[in-house]
Amino acid sequence: MTTYKELLRQGRNDLIWEKYCGYLDLTMQEFMEIQNRLLMEQVAFIRKSKLGEHFFGDHAVDSANNFRNIVPLTTYDDYVPFLMDRDEKNLPKGKYMWARTSGKSGKYPCKWVPYSERIYEKMAEVVISAMIQASCLEKGDIQMESGDVVLLATAPRPYTSGYISYTTYENADVRFVPPLDEAEKMEYGERVQKGFLMAMNTGLDIFFGLAMILGKMGERFASGSGGMKFSKDLLKPNTLRRLISGYIKAKVQNRPLLPKDIWKLKGIMTGGMDTEIYRDRLEYYWGRKPLEGYACTEGGMIAMQAWDFKGMTLFPDCNFYEFIPFEEYLKNKADPAYEPKTVLFDEVKPGIYEIVLTNLLGGALMRYRVGDLVNFISMDDKATGVKLPQFKFYSRADDLIDLGTMVKLTETDIWLGIEKAKLEYVDWTAKKEIINNEAVLHIYIEPKPQMELTADEAAAKVKKSMAKQNGEFADTLKIMGDNILKVTLLPEGAFNNYIDMQRKAGADLAHLKPPHMQPKKEIIEKLLEERN
Numbered sequence: 001m002t003t004y005k006e007l008l009r010q011g012r013n014d015l016i017w018e019k020y021c022g023y024l025d026l027t028m029q030e031f032m033e034i035q036n037r038l039l040m041e042q043v044a045f046i047r048k049s050k051l052g053e054h055f056f057g058d059h060a061v062d063s064a065n066n067f068r069n070i071v072p073l074t075t076y077d078d079y080v081p082f083l084m085d086r087d088e089k090n091l092p093k094g095k096y097m098w099a100r101t102s103g104k105s106g107k108y109p110c111k112w113v114p115y116s117e118r119i120y121e122k123m124a125e126v127v128i129s130a131m132i133q134a135s136c137l138e139k140g141d142i143q144m145e146s147g148d149v150v151l152l153a154t155a156p157r158p159y160t161s162g163y164i165s166y167t168t169y170e171n172a173d174v175r176f177v178p179p180l181d182e183a184e185k186m187e188y189g190e191r192v193q194k195g196f197l198m199a200m201n202t203g204l205d206i207f208f209g210l211a212m213i214l215g216k217m218g219e220r221f222a223s224g225s226g227g228m229k230f231s232k233d234l235l236k237p238n239t240l241r242r243l244i245s246g247y248i249k250a251k252v253q254n255r256p257l258l259p260k261d262i263w264k265l266k267g268i269m270t271g272g273m274d275t276e277i278y279r280d281r282l283e284y285y286w287g288r289k290p291l292e293g294y295a296c297t298e299g300g301m302i303a304m305q306a307w308d309f310k311g312m313t314l315f316p317d318c319n320f321y322e323f324i325p326f327e328e329y330l331k332n333k334a335d336p337a338y339e340p341k342t343v344l345f346d347e348v349k350p351g352i353y354e355i356v357l358t359n360l361l362g363g364a365l366m367r368y369r370v371g372d373l374v375n376f377i378s379m380d381d382k383a384t385g386v387k388l389p390q391f392k393f394y395s396r397a398d399d400l401i402d403l404g405t406m407v408k409l410t411e412t413d414i415w416l417g418i419e420k421a422k423l424e425y426v427d428w429t430a431k432k433e434i435i436n437n438e439a440v441l442h443i444y445i446e447p448k449p450q451m452e453l454t455a456d457e458a459a460a461k462v463k464k465s466m467a468k469q470n471g472e473f474a475d476t477l478k479i480m481g482d483n484i485l486k487v488t489l490l491p492e493g494a495f496n497n498y499i500d501m502q503r504k505a506g507a508d509l510a511h512l513k514p515p516h517m518q519p520k521k522e523i524i525e526k527l528l529e530e531r532n
Helices: 005-008 013-025 028-046 050-056 062-070 117-135 159-171 188-202 211-223 237-252 274-286 326-336 413-420 457-468 471-480 495-502 521-528
Strands: 096-104 109-114 148-153 174-175 206-209 266-270 290-296 299-303 313-314 319-325 350-360 370-378 390-396 401-403 407-409 425-435 438-447 487-490
Touching: 013 117, 013 206, 028 050, 028 062, 028 350, 050 413, 096 159, 109 117, 109 237, 109 299, 117 159, 117 266, 117 299, 148 188, 159 174, 159 206, 159 290, 174 413, 188 237, 206 211, 211 266, 211 274, 266 274, 274 290, 274 413, 274 425, 290 313, 290 370, 299 350, 319 326, 326 350, 390 471, 401 425, 407 471, 413 425, 413 438, 413 457, 425 495, 425 521, 438 457, 438 521, 457 471, 457 487, 495 521
Parallel strands: 148 174, 148 206, 206 266, 266 290, 438 487
Antiparallel strands: 096 109, 290 299, 299 313, 313 390, 319 350, 350 370, 370 390, 401 407, 425 438
16 A cells, blocks of 8 residues: 555655545445444454453344444443453454553543554544645645654653654654654653754644643743743754744734744644634744644544634544434433433434444444533535534533533633633633532632732623623523632642642643643642642
């Protein structure tokens, strides 16, 4: 099979687009044919193992509906006996890489998920597709070139993003800064700082990582700090040329030096809740819109925006998809014994669903509840010609804050409320609390030194901001009164101190920062502690 590197060097842009972005041309019938064919291949593969015997028993599985009737909806609890010890004797014979993600407090410290070689290779295909669509101007346009520089701002192996970085390096014609083997020995912050410093000399074409990293770097440039500590590396000829040229551009436009004055990015690839928050700022600071993708350890690569940066399209050959309608999700939440019904991709309508995944290509998880809610916003994308339903990530299922059933607030709702209130803050966390027998949204914010507001003043600004962007929240304010939202200002250094404590305690990378939504009581207590 001709590789991406070979096609790129041959200038076969038509074949590159067909191979890596052709899924965008699928009809629903074609999509479902791929889903059903790969599901039957996966069933035949997985049943030759202890894991398959456990779920299938002696039942014959000859269709998707048959599969859904035999295998119950699952969570990681169902796989602990088979996967937690990474004992490959429980899996079909093959070669596996083990990816790690955060566990369940009090039950297991982490989750281990096996990736087959086919899954590993598929990850590279998806990232190449993302690089193409993040940089293209229209359908069929290929802006990528041999040796493009990618800044490494992801977690190392055994986290999924680490495997994604390595398979991309092996299959795409790109250069990572810092180099992968060197970067894996560094702390995350050191790795990102080193990457930006190297990019001053090498140039930078693609960013792959958290939107917040690019946003914070842009803020540092805009404030005049530039985010770079002086070193002899800044005296390299290429670096000096970039800095001088950048300062001239900024001076001509009578504004601070920005990253887009130094680097001309071809594309930004990112994901997570912070993408929506930083979207406009990234375009201002870096000159490119971020292309948002949706992935998780248990499901690998799941979906991605097209080049118009609107809704996301599912990949047909990474997982078999089912969806729990929001009404069914709520019934199950009220009664955990209730088994919610699912619909297939060709049965979804605009609205909110919980996503359910069955790994394809030799994975291990079946009818797995990731715990994510997605919102289908349209049944196609006429601007790009995509004929498949489009969705946006909505919320973690356990992160919704319900105030008197009238309004359900997501992390994005609250984050946008704080951002649009124009508060100068370091970070925040929020939870639903019962105060004086009433449900209250309690937001804990660490202010920056320049934020000269009291807690009550900050709360008033956030309430006004959230009411303006969320009609249901505005109605709830009118009915239930201003007391439904409370702000507590945290002491200076609260979040950094918490991260330091977690790091010293040997906490998993995913648990270094407090969650934005529904933190436990002990986390709030640590954040509130005054330190000298």
